[in-house]
Amino acid sequence: MFPIPRSDSSALEALVLGLTTGPVCLxxxxxxxxxxxxxxxxxxxxxxxxxxxxxxxxxAGYLVFGAAAWLVGSSIPREWTxxxxxxxxxxxxxxxxxxxYAAGWPRRRCTHHEPGRLVQIGERxxxxxxxxLALGFLTGIxxxxxxxxxxxxxxxxxxxxxxxxxxxxxxxxxxxxxIPFVSLGFVRRTPALVTVARMAAVLLACWYGFSGITNxxxxxxxx
Amino acid sequence: xxxQSSARGAPxxxxxxxxxxxxxxxxxxxxxxxxxxxxxxxxxNLHTGAAAVILFMTGLFYLMMRTGETYRWRxxxxxxxxxxxxxxxxxxxxxxxxxxxxxxxxxxxxxxxFCFMVTPxxxxxxxxxxxxxxxxSILPTASNPHSIAMMIGLWLAFTLVLxxxxxxxxxxxxxxxxxxxxxxxxxxxxxxxxxxxxRLRLIPWAILLFVVLGSAVLLEPVYCMWLCPFKTVxxxxxxxxxxxxxxxxxxxxxxxxxxxxxxxxxxKRTQCGFFCPFGAFQSLFNKINLFEIRFDRNKCVDCxxxxxxxxxxxxxxxxIREGKTLLNCMKCGACVDACKKGAAxxxxxGTPVAAKPERARxxxxxxxxxxxxxxxxxxxxxxxxxxxxxxxxx
Numbered sequence: 001m002f003p004i005p006r007s008d009s010s011a012l013e014a015l016v017l018g019l020t021t022g023p024v025c026l027x028x029x030x031x032x033x034x035x036x037x038x039x040x041x042x043x044x045x046x047x048x049x050x051x052x053x054x055x056x057x058x059x060a061g062y063l064v065f066g067a068a069a070w071l072v073g074s075s076i077p078r079e080w081t082x083x084x085x086x087x088x089x090x091x092x093x094x095x096x097x098x099x100x101y102a103a104g105w106p107r108r109r110c111t112h113h114e115p116g117r118l119v120q121i122g123e124r125x126x127x128x129x130x131x132x133l134a135l136g137f138l139t140g141i142x143x144x145x146x147x148x149x150x151x152x153x154x155x156x157x158x159x160x161x162x163x164x165x166x167x168x169x170x171x172x173x174x175x176x177x178x179i180p181f182v183s184l185g186f187v188r189r190t191p192a193l194v195t196v197a198r199m200a201a202v203l204l205a206c207w208y209g210f211s212g213i214t215n216x217x218x219x220x221x222x223x
Numbered sequence: 224x225x226x227q228s229s230a231r232g233a234p235x236x237x238x239x240x241x242x243x244x245x246x247x248x249x250x251x252x253x254x255x256x257x258x259x260x261x262x263x264x265x266x267x268n269l270h271t272g273a274a275a276v277i278l279f280m281t282g283l284f285y286l287m288m289r290t291g292e293t294y295r296w297r298x299x300x301x302x303x304x305x306x307x308x309x310x311x312x313x314x315x316x317x318x319x320x321x322x323x324x325x326x327x328x329x330x331x332x333x334x335x336x337f338c339f340m341v342t343p344x345x346x347x348x349x350x351x352x353x354x355x356x357x358x359x360s361i362l363p364t365a366s367n368p369h370s371i372a373m374m375i376g377l378w379l380a381f382t383l384v385l386x387x388x389x390x391x392x393x394x395x396x397x398x399x400x401x402x403x404x405x406x407x408x409x410x411x412x413x414x415x416x417x418x419x420x421x422r423l424r425l426i427p428w429a430i431l432l433f434v435v436l437g438s439a440v441l442l443e444p445v446y447c448m449w450l451c452p453f454k455t456v457x458x459x460x461x462x463x464x465x466x467x468x469x470x471x472x473x474x475x476x477x478x479x480x481x482x483x484x485x486x487x488x489x490x491k492r493t494q495c496g497f498f499c500p501f502g503a504f505q506s507l508f509n510k511i512n513l514f515e516i517r518f519d520r521n522k523c524v525d526c527x528x529x530x531x532x533x534x535x536x537x538x539x540x541x542x543i544r545e546g547k548t549l550l551n552c553m554k555c556g557a558c559v560d561a562c563k564k565g566a567a568x569x570x571x572x573g574t575p576v577a578a579k580p581e582r583a584r585x586x587x588x589x590x591x592x593x594x595x596x597x598x599x600x601x602x603x604x605x606x607x608x609x610x611x612x613x614x615x616x617x
Contacts, residue, residue, distance in 0.1 A: 023351040027439040034436060192425055199429030200436075207437060214466060 010157060014150070014166045018173015021146030025174040028144040029058070031204045032094065032135050035102050037184045038197030047185030053132035054139075055178060059171050061140015062147075066167030069151040070160050087143045088215025094138040095209035101131030102201030146174070237291030246585070247285040253593050254280050257600060272607035279303075279603070280596045287588060291581075293556030298401060301391065304599045305398020311606030312336075319366060330358035336369035339378045340396075343431060343504040344438035344446055356442050381594050385587070386512040387505045390495060390535075391555040392595040395602065396453050397495050404486035404534060411488045413531070420536040423497045424551060431500035446501075452477035452494060496535035496551070506550045514587045515570050516559060518546040519577040522566035529558035529567050546576065554587070 018025075033054060040050050150170045154163040187193065238246075254277040261273035283296045290296075316323045325335055337359040348356045355361070355371060363370040381389050390397055416423075430450070437445040454474055460467040477498070485493035495502050509515070518529075523543065530538040537552040548558075559567045568580035569587055 027347070027351060027436075031433075031436040031440060035432065192428075195422065196425050196428040196432065199426060200432040203429060203433040204436070207433070210469070 010153070010162065010166055011169055013153070014169035015173045017146065017150060017153070018170040019176065020173075021149070022174045022177035024144060024146050026177045028142070029139045029178070031207075032098065032139050033178070033181055034184070035098070035197045035201040035204065036131060036135055037181060038187070039102055039194055039201070042185060042187070042189040044182060044185040047182045050132050051178060051182055054136035055171075055175050057133040057136025058140035059168070059175075061137045061142075062167045062171045063164055065141050065147070065151060066154050066163050067160060069155040069167075070157065070163035072155065085216050088212045088217075090138060090142050091208045091212030091215060093212075094135070094142060095205040095207075095212060097131070097134045097138055098201050098205040098208065101134065102198055102205075146170075237289060240289065243285055243288040246288045247281060249589065250284045250592055250596070251277075251281045254596050254600070257597055258604060261604060266608070268608040268611035269604070271611055272604040275607050276596075276600045276604040280592070280600050284588070284592050287592075292560045293584065293588065294560045297392065297555065298405065300595065300599065301398045302402040302405060303398070304393075304395050304603060305400075305402055307606035307610075308395035308398070308602050311602055311609050314609030314612070315605065333358060333360040334364075334367045335359045336367060337371045337374040338447070339374050339394075340446060340451065340499075340501045341444045342375060342378065343435050343500060344444045347435060347439035348442055351439065352442060354442070356438060356444055377598060381598070382505060382508045382512075384512060385514060385591055385594070386509040386554065387502070387552065388514070388554040388587075388591050389505055390499075390502050391553040392591050393598050394495075395599070396499075397492060397553075399453075400482045400486045400492050400494050401534065403483050404490045404492060407487050407490045410490045410531075412485075413489070416489055416491060416536065421539060424536050424549070426497050427499050427503035427551075430498065431503040434500045449473060450477065450500075452482050452498075490534070491536065492534045495553070496537070502551065502553075509550055509552065513572050514554065514583070515572060516548050516552060516554060516556075517568055517570040517576045518543055519566045519568055520544075520546050522564045522577075524564055524566075526563075528561050528563065532557045532561040554591075559584075 033051075036054070037047055037050060040046055150167060154166040154170075157163045157166055258273040258277050261269050280300070283300055286296045287293055313323045316325075320329070329335065335358045337357060341357050345355050345357060348354055357371065359369075359371050360367055361371050363373055378389065378393075381393055385392070434446045434450070449470060450473065452474060459474060460470050462468045462471050477494075481494035481498050485491070523546075525540075525543070527540070527543075530540070530543065534555060534557055535551060535553055537549045538558065539549060542549050556569075559569060561567075568577045569584035570576055570580065571583045571586060574583070
């Protein structure tokens with residue numbers, strides 16, 4: 001059984017856990033962040049803003065999970081990991097969000113003066129807030145190994161505040177690894193690049209969707 | 224010396240027999256140097272295979288010199304490589320292991336031959352997780368000579384010098400579909416390819432992004448597990464559940480569709496042009512090597528024959544107007560051979576366009592054919608030797 005962390009040591013532990021497991025978080029969130037940022041307009045400011053929105057929403061997801069972890073307590077590993085339908089559902093939602101936002105929907109209503117976005121796939125798109133928030137939140141509550149470790153530790157803390165603080169610092173540690181993504185703002189936006197990013201987002205949506213559905217229907221598939 | 228060569232019909236004489244032979248001499252010597260060690264080993268089959276490959280590679284190079292055509296003779300080698308590679312590869316697996324199957328224990332012990340297609344997938348996990356996500360060995364071993372370091376080294380040497388020419392002179396997978404594309408009598412779906420080509424040629428880049436990011440998440444080579452139409456070094460999964468059923472279906476559909484059916488219909492290398500993520504990765508190296516194909520705008524009449532002929536849709540009307548190919552050009556030479564006005568030319572970067580195109584072609588071919596002889600030639604020699612082993616008079 002894990003030793004119960006003391007609140008004064010848990011802050012440092014959360015930060016170190018976040019920093020050390022950051023590459024895994026990076027790999028886990030990279031498939032969502034990279035296509036999303038590549039369909040945004042060129043520029044460091046735009047990318048910085050989009051990444052902040054994404055990370056903010058991801059933090060919200062972390063805190064929701066942290067609160068839930070504390071409420072459920074130490075039964076997380078047994079209870080939550082067996083309920084693959086929760087994470088299957090998150091993956092399906094993530095797939096839908098990727099398809100909806102990164103692939104170009106919702107398109108603006110076509111008018112005679114302004115054609116729909118979908119038919120102008122190569123044009124300079126306007127930065128959108130909703131996509132970053134939705135994708136950030138869904139990746140925030142998506143299960144990955146470091147996240148599960150953090151959940152177990154947070155669940156063992158004495159108070160809800162301590163649990164949330166643990167997740168906040170864990171988030172800060174992992175978020176440091178995301179800073180290099182801002183450099184995607186330097187990449188010159190061409191119609192071809194935007195199309196490639198959208199195609200990749202659709203492929204990733206298919207992958208998350210398949211993974212989510214097999215998780216959701218795991219018992220039916222594997223008996 | 225004739226300035227033009229025909230793409231169809233009887234080959235035209237481009238230069239005299241003596242001069243062609245003289246130009247072929249270095250390649251003949253290179254072939255001998257490459258395959259002389261085979262004659263020191265016991266086994267008549269191996270000797271026959273080596274001798275056949277020396278004659279084959281030298282003969283084709285001679286014909287390139289004599290006719291001034293590249294694509295036609297390169298294709299003979301390339302299709303032979305594509306169709307004979309599985310013969311030699313499977314025979315070597317059977318000889319080394321007693322079976323062509325690669326068991327889990329073999330994979331765990333790092334005995335899986337490394338496939339160059341995995342190269343882009345291993346970069347991020349190697350950087351972040353300090354692990355190589357392929358069940359092979361870094362250095363060659365007795366049971367697995369196709370090690371990761373050797374295959375990447377070979378590929379890198381080829382690619383740094385010649386760019387995406389790897390896809391037209393070394394990739395045995397491409398040879399299979401070029402063979403199927405060659406069977407077709409005429410082009411079908413031409414309008415579809417023309418209309419959607421600009422979008423379709425972006426798909427490999429999207430798949431590359433997907434494969435690289437996905438491999439980093441799962442720490443497994445996503446392309447091998449889910450998307451490889453050839454399944455050479457890993458096996459078809461036994462269908463036990465929905466996941467393996469989907470994998471199996473994807474492999475079969477990709478091979479049947481992109482390697483057999485669509486090349487037969489379109490006369491294009493559809494897997495290479497519209498799917499292969501490794502090809503997209505290779506395209507990046509076209510930026511940093513010396514050789515390319517350019518268009519002399521003074522001679523070009525915008526007939527689009529080169530665009531129609533290009534097997535991988537690496538030309539667009541805009542690129543031809545700019546006198547260039549697109550980034551995904553595999554330097555197969557089809558457009559150069561097809562151009563009746565001599566506007567499509569081989570070119571060395573940093574020199575004036577169309578100043579000395581034949582010299583540029585020679586420089587390119589010497590490097591390419593030497594590497595093709597070394598890499599593809601040894602595959603062909605092994606395959607011929609393996610086939611000889613099955614003959615009743617062996």
